[in-house]
Amino acid sequence: MTSASTPSRAPSLGRPPLLLLLPGSLGAALLVVPLVALVLDTPWSDLGTQLADPAVRDALWLSALTSALTVGLCVLLGTPLAWLLARVEFPGRRLLRGLVAVPLVLPPVVAGVALVAALGRNGLVGAPLLAATGWTIPYTTAAVVLAHTFVSLPFFVLSVEGALRTAGERFDVVAATLGADRWTTFRRVTLPSALPGLAAGCVLAWARSLGEFGATITFAGNFPGTTQTMPSLIYTTLQADPAAARTLSMLLLVVSIGVLVGLRRRWLGTP
Amino acid sequence: MRSPDGVVSTPARRWRSSLLDHHQGPARRWRSSLLDHHQGPAHRVVVALAIVGTLALSGCGGEDDEQTLTVLAAASLTETFTALAEEFEAEHTGVTVRLAFDSSATLAQQALEGAPADVLATADERTMDLAREALATEPRTFASNSLVLVAPTDGRTEVDGFDDVASGRASYVACVPTAPCGALWVALAADQQVDAQPVSLEVDVKAVLAKVVADEADAGVVYATDAVSAGPAVATLAIPGADAFTTTYPAAVLDQAREPGLAEEFVELLLSEIGRDVLDAAGFALP
Numbered sequence: 001m002t003s004a005s006t007p008s009r010a011p012s013l014g015r016p017p018l019l020l021l022l023p024g025s026l027g028a029a030l031l032v033v034p035l036v037a038l039v040l041d042t043p044w045s046d047l048g049t050q051l052a053d054p055a056v057r058d059a060l061w062l063s064a065l066t067s068a069l070t071v072g073l074c075v076l077l078g079t080p081l082a083w084l085l086a087r088v089e090f091p092g093r094r095l096l097r098g099l100v101a102v103p104l105v106l107p108p109v110v111a112g113v114a115l116v117a118a119l120g121r122n123g124l125v126g127a128p129l130l131a132a133t134g135w136t137i138p139y140t141t142a143a144v145v146l147a148h149t150f151v152s153l154p155f156f157v158l159s160v161e162g163a164l165r166t167a168g169e170r171f172d173v174v175a176a177t178l179g180a181d182r183w184t185t186f187r188r189v190t191l192p193s194a195l196p197g198l199a200a201g202c203v204l205a206w207a208r209s210l211g212e213f214g215a216t217i218t219f220a221g222n223f224p225g226t227t228q229t230m231p232s233l234i235y236t237t238l239q240a241d242p243a244a245a246r247t248l249s250m251l252l253l254v255v256s257i258g259v260l261v262g263l264r265r266r267w268l269g270t271p
Numbered sequence: 272m273r274s275p276d277g278v279v280s281t282p283a284r285r286w287r288s289s290l291l292d293h294h295q296g297p298a299r300r301w302r303s304s305l306l307d308h309h310q311g312p313a314h315r316v317v318v319a320l321a322i323v324g325t326l327a328l329s330g331c332g333g334e335d336d337e338q339t340l341t342v343l344a345a346a347s348l349t350e351t352f353t354a355l356a357e358e359f360e361a362e363h364t365g366v367t368v369r370l371a372f373d374s375s376a377t378l379a380q381q382a383l384e385g386a387p388a389d390v391l392a393t394a395d396e397r398t399m400d401l402a403r404e405a406l407a408t409e410p411r412t413f414a415s416n417s418l419v420l421v422a423p424t425d426g427r428t429e430v431d432g433f434d435d436v437a438s439g440r441a442s443y444v445a446c447v448p449t450a451p452c453g454a455l456w457v458a459l460a461a462d463q464q465v466d467a468q469p470v471s472l473e474v475d476v477k478a479v480l481a482k483v484v485a486d487e488a489d490a491g492v493v494y495a496t497d498a499v500s501a502g503p504a505v506a507t508l509a510i511p512g513a514d515a516f517t518t519t520y521p522a523a524v525l526d527q528a529r530e531p532g533l534a535e536e537f538v539e540l541l542l543s544e545i546g547r548d549v550l551d552a553a554g555f556a557l558p
Contacts, residue, residue: 120485122485138471217474221471221472221482222447223471224472236447236472236474239449240376
């Protein structure tokens with residue numbers, strides 16, 4: 001049956017035109033070839049030695065911890081923000097939506113500089129905070145999470161906001177006419193309908209956080225155990241031992257692909 | 272000179288792109304003229320002329336008109352080499368000096384991979400050794416540098432001396448041990464039995480200086496020359512025993528040099544009276 005239906009459909013659409021096939025294949029090659037080269041170029045036998053290195057284990061653990069905390073913070077802060085942008089009319093909403101997207105195009109180093117200006121110990125918020133509580137944010141794991149959240153939050157918010165807009169307000173209105181207050185509606189109707197967008201936003205934010213480098217090293221610094229994440233370690237290692245840096249890159253790649261594949265199966269239900 | 276994004280500094284990038292132009296310029300020009308004039312016989316003549324023209328140009332290019340000397344230099348040489356390049360251009364009419372500044376390890380790697388350049392100057396012997404196979408001449412030491420402590424002039428924590436850092440009273444930043452400045456600090460800290468850890472290990476010495484200038488750290492370990500270049504923004508404090516832990520700056524002509532004669536002269540300039548004056552004023556120690 002299937003063999004009969006396939007050729008009967010093929011002539012109606014025709015062959016893929018060369019004008020699309022060629023650039024499409026080139027694009028695929030551009031994405032795939034460097035990754036294949038990295039895989040081929042990696043001294044795999046070093047992987048065990050690398051994993052035994054406490055600096056590597058520290059960095060892996062710190063990357064796992066900070067990316068998980070970043071996703072948590074994105075959900076806590078980003079979901080309400082996305083809801084406000086999608087459901088509440090207020091002056092300056094369009095401007096705010098534009099501003100939320102700015103970190104998407106900001107070079108990460110600039111993000112780091114901006115964070116220093118705001119939260120550094122001489123910063124707009126950092127200086128009064130230091131005076132009031134004695135806390136300084138830079139050079140702490142909290143600074144890493146803040147930097148990661150700064151760059152990841154836009155991905156999360158835009159993803160959830162898109163889902164909220166697609167779901168539309170119809171069910172919210174129905175819930176309201178049935179006597180649900182706005183919080184109950186959010187909790188029982190709006191949020192469940194936006195769950196796929198929320199899950200996608202989490203994956204995007206997590207992936208962005210795992211690879212974040214520029215803002216982290218500029219704002220949070222680089223010290224093993226407290227602020228040195230995998231990308232910072234890879235960059236540092238690259239200066240002395242490019243081969244070891246390649247193994248570390250592979251390690252990060254394997255871990256992230258593993259998690260992404262696992263998440264896709266479990267949460268998104270697509271193979 | 273290098274942004275923590277892993278991106279090469281602007282001068283280096285500028286250098287690379289101009290390098291590409293230099294490399295592929297004629298070929299690209301030829302190709303585009305081919306594309307523009309591919310209809311009709313008259314145009315074919317133009318194409319032929321264009322080909323002959325470019326061949327002729329590439330054949331005698333660089334001999335009579337412009338000569339270009341390309342120098343790869345460690346980031347800490349930015350100020351001095353910029354001044355010395357101007358000096359060199361003034362002495363040699365028709366010669367343009369192109370400078371690319373980056374971390375020594377990166378430059379050594381580039382030289383080894385055949386980057387078209389004439390002179391390599393690094394911030395320590397180790398990185399020069401990495402490029403040994405690409406060297407046409409023996410490296411010659413032209414300067415040395417040592418570590419000092421810098422503190423923001425009006426910092427939040429008053430740092431009066433090295434003891435404030437050694438005791439852990441003041442926070443400090445240093446280079447990662449993989450960078451020459453970091454390796455030097457690890458050795459010096461061990462010698463002085465400093466147990467206090469830096470709050471951050473920056474990727475290069477300029478990043479350390481930036482943290483101190485911004486008063487995001489109480490102190491930083493940098494080269495004596497960086498302290499000079501930062502001017503009044505920082506106070507410079509001596510580190511006991513630093514004189515015993517210096518890094519030396521070697522320069523050599525590269526195998527792939529297109530202008531070996533000029534390259535040799537540039538290295539001579541570094542060792543000359545003029546070169547020594549410029550380096551001395553910037554805070555380098557002289558051999």
